[in-house]
Amino acid sequence: MFRILVFLFVIGVVALGLGILIEQPGSLSLTWFGYHVDTSPLVGLGVVSLGAILLWSLIRFVLNLPSLVSLTARARKRARGHEALARGIVAAGVGDARKARKASLDAKRLLPHEPLTLLLEAQAAQLGGDRAGAERAFQAMTERPETKLLGLRGLHAESLRQGDHDRAHQLALEAQNIAPLGWSGQALLDRYTAQNDWEAARICVSQNLRAKIIEPDAANRQKAVLDTAQAMECEMMEPDRAIKLLRAAVKKAPDLVPATALLARLLSRRGDFRAASKLIEAAYAKAPHPDLARAYVDMRQGDSSTDRLARARALAKFAPNDPESAMMIASAALGARDFARAREAMAPLVASGERPTARMCLIMAELEEREHNAQGLVREWLSRGSRAPRDAVWVADGHWSKQWAPVSPLTGKLDAYRWMQPKEALPGPVEEPPPAYEPPALEVEPAPAPQVLPPAESPPATVVEQQPSEKTIEDAAPEPAEEPAKTPARKSFSAQPVIFPLPTPPDDPGPKKQEAETRLF
Incomplete structure (x- = not known):
C-alpha cells in the first residue's frame, strides 16, 4: 500500500512539473552547422534528455565490452x-x-x-x-549445504552395501535431524524395530507423521502394531498394561487380528467373558480368522466338548458362508464326537467339483478315522491333502509362519506379515472326493464243495538238459493237438523248513579248523 501511494505521488509531481513547463511562455532557438531551429522549451528539454541518454548508453557499451565478451564465453562454457x-x-x-x-x-x-x-x-x-570414488563424491556433497542431504543418502546406501549398519544408522539419524525425509525416517524405523526398541520406533513414527512423510492411516496402523508388540512382551508380567495397550491398538486398527485375539484372551483370563465375546464377534463378522475362532472356542478353560461345539456354532452365525466357520464347527464336533454334524459341516467344502485345502483334507481324514476307523479312506484323504492347495498363513518377505509377529524375521520391517494363501507353482486338477464309508457285508457265503482231482499223470518230458542242434529242433517240431490238453494234477509238497543261504560265509570256519588244529598237536 505504501509503494502505491509513493508511485501516485511521483506521477503527480511529474504531471505538475510538465504542466508548469507547458504554461510558461518563451521559445528556444538553436543554430548549428547552418541549421536554425526554433521550438518551445519543453520540446528542447526532451531532445536534450534523449541525446544524453543515448550518449550515456554508448559510453557504457564501450566500457562493458570486455565484460560482455567474457560473459558470452562463460555462457558458452556453461x-x-x-x-x-x-x-x-x-x-x-x-x-x-x-x-x-x-x-x-x-x-x-x-x-x-x-x-x-x-x-x-x-x-x-x-x-x-569404483566404490571408493563414489564415496569420495558423496563425501564432497556433504560439505555443501545445498547437497548435504543428497550426500548423506549416498553414503547411507554405500554403508548398507558394505554391511556397516551402525554407520548407516548414524547417517540416517543425521539426515533426520536436518530434515525428516522418507528414506531416513524408514531407515530409522526399520533399525528400531529390528532391535525391538518399540519406544524409539513410536517416536520415529510421530516424527514422520509431523513431517507428513506418511499418511495418518498408515501412522495409526504402525502405532497399533507397536502397541501390540509391547503388549505381547508384557502380557504375563503386566496384564493390565497389556490390556490398555491392546485396547488402543484395536481402536487404531480394528482389522489387526492378532491384537483382537490377544485382547480377548487377556480379558477371558480376567473373567470378563462378555466383553471378550463381543470383541471377537465384531471382528469375526468382518474378517473370519482361525485365531479368532480358536480364542472364542477356547475362551472358558473348563468347558466340555459339547459347550465348545455350542460356542463354535454361535460364532459361525456371524459368518455363515465362510469356509472357516464350517471347519471350526467340524473341529469342535469331532471333539464332541458328533460325527454327523461334522460331516454335515464339511460336505459343501469337499463336494464333487470342489478343491479342498490341506486342512480340510486333514479334518476329513480325522473324521473317517474316529467315526469308522476306515484306514483306507484315511490314507486316501491324507494323500489328497499332500497335493491340495495350502491354507492361508502369515507371509512376510517370502517367509511363512503360523504365528504372527510385529516385524519380519528377515528384514526387520514393521507390519510385514500378511494373512494370505501361498501361491501354488503348478495347481493340480480338481480331484473327486473319496467314496463314503460303507460297512462290510455280514452275510457269509457257503463253502464250496471239495473238488476231486484226477489221478496224477506223468507229464511229458519237455525239459532237455543238453542243448539240441538246429536240425533236431526242426525235426522234433510238435504237431497241433486235436484235443484240448488236460490240466496236470497238482503235486503235493511236504512241509519242510526254508533255509535262506547266507550272503557271506561266517567268520567262524567251523569244526574243520578245530580238527586241523588237533592233528597238529
Missing part, C-alpha cells in the same frame, strides 16, 4: 557443461559406464562448482565399480 551433464545422466541411466565416465570428466572440467557434477561423478563411479 552450455557445453550442461550438455555434458545431460549426456552423462542419460548414459548412467542406460548403464553405459564408459560414456558416463567421459561425460563426468567433461562436466567436471566445464562446471566444477555445479552440484549435478558431483552426482554424475558418483553415478559413474558406481557403474564402474
Whole structure:
C-alpha cells in the first residue's frame, strides 16, 4: 500500500512539473552547422534528455565490452557443461559406464562448482565399480549445504552395501535431524524395530507423521502394531498394561487380528467373558480368522466338548458362508464326537467339483478315522491333502509362519506379515472326493464243495538238459493237438523248513579248523 501511494505521488509531481513547463511562455532557438531551429522549451528539454541518454548508453557499451565478451564465453562454457551433464545422466541411466565416465570428466572440467557434477561423478563411479570414488563424491556433497542431504543418502546406501549398519544408522539419524525425509525416517524405523526398541520406533513414527512423510492411516496402523508388540512382551508380567495397550491398538486398527485375539484372551483370563465375546464377534463378522475362532472356542478353560461345539456354532452365525466357520464347527464336533454334524459341516467344502485345502483334507481324514476307523479312506484323504492347495498363513518377505509377529524375521520391517494363501507353482486338477464309508457285508457265503482231482499223470518230458542242434529242433517240431490238453494234477509238497543261504560265509570256519588244529598237536 505504501509503494502505491509513493508511485501516485511521483506521477503527480511529474504531471505538475510538465504542466508548469507547458504554461510558461518563451521559445528556444538553436543554430548549428547552418541549421536554425526554433521550438518551445519543453520540446528542447526532451531532445536534450534523449541525446544524453543515448550518449550515456554508448559510453557504457564501450566500457562493458570486455565484460560482455567474457560473459558470452562463460555462457558458452556453461552450455557445453550442461550438455555434458545431460549426456552423462542419460548414459548412467542406460548403464553405459564408459560414456558416463567421459561425460563426468567433461562436466567436471566445464562446471566444477555445479552440484549435478558431483552426482554424475558418483553415478559413474558406481557403474564402474569404483566404490571408493563414489564415496569420495558423496563425501564432497556433504560439505555443501545445498547437497548435504543428497550426500548423506549416498553414503547411507554405500554403508548398507558394505554391511556397516551402525554407520548407516548414524547417517540416517543425521539426515533426520536436518530434515525428516522418507528414506531416513524408514531407515530409522526399520533399525528400531529390528532391535525391538518399540519406544524409539513410536517416536520415529510421530516424527514422520509431523513431517507428513506418511499418511495418518498408515501412522495409526504402525502405532497399533507397536502397541501390540509391547503388549505381547508384557502380557504375563503386566496384564493390565497389556490390556490398555491392546485396547488402543484395536481402536487404531480394528482389522489387526492378532491384537483382537490377544485382547480377548487377556480379558477371558480376567473373567470378563462378555466383553471378550463381543470383541471377537465384531471382528469375526468382518474378517473370519482361525485365531479368532480358536480364542472364542477356547475362551472358558473348563468347558466340555459339547459347550465348545455350542460356542463354535454361535460364532459361525456371524459368518455363515465362510469356509472357516464350517471347519471350526467340524473341529469342535469331532471333539464332541458328533460325527454327523461334522460331516454335515464339511460336505459343501469337499463336494464333487470342489478343491479342498490341506486342512480340510486333514479334518476329513480325522473324521473317517474316529467315526469308522476306515484306514483306507484315511490314507486316501491324507494323500489328497499332500497335493491340495495350502491354507492361508502369515507371509512376510517370502517367509511363512503360523504365528504372527510385529516385524519380519528377515528384514526387520514393521507390519510385514500378511494373512494370505501361498501361491501354488503348478495347481493340480480338481480331484473327486473319496467314496463314503460303507460297512462290510455280514452275510457269509457257503463253502464250496471239495473238488476231486484226477489221478496224477506223468507229464511229458519237455525239459532237455543238453542243448539240441538246429536240425533236431526242426525235426522234433510238435504237431497241433486235436484235443484240448488236460490240466496236470497238482503235486503235493511236504512241509519242510526254508533255509535262506547266507550272503557271506561266517567268520567262524567251523569244526574243520578245530580238527586241523588237533592233528597238529
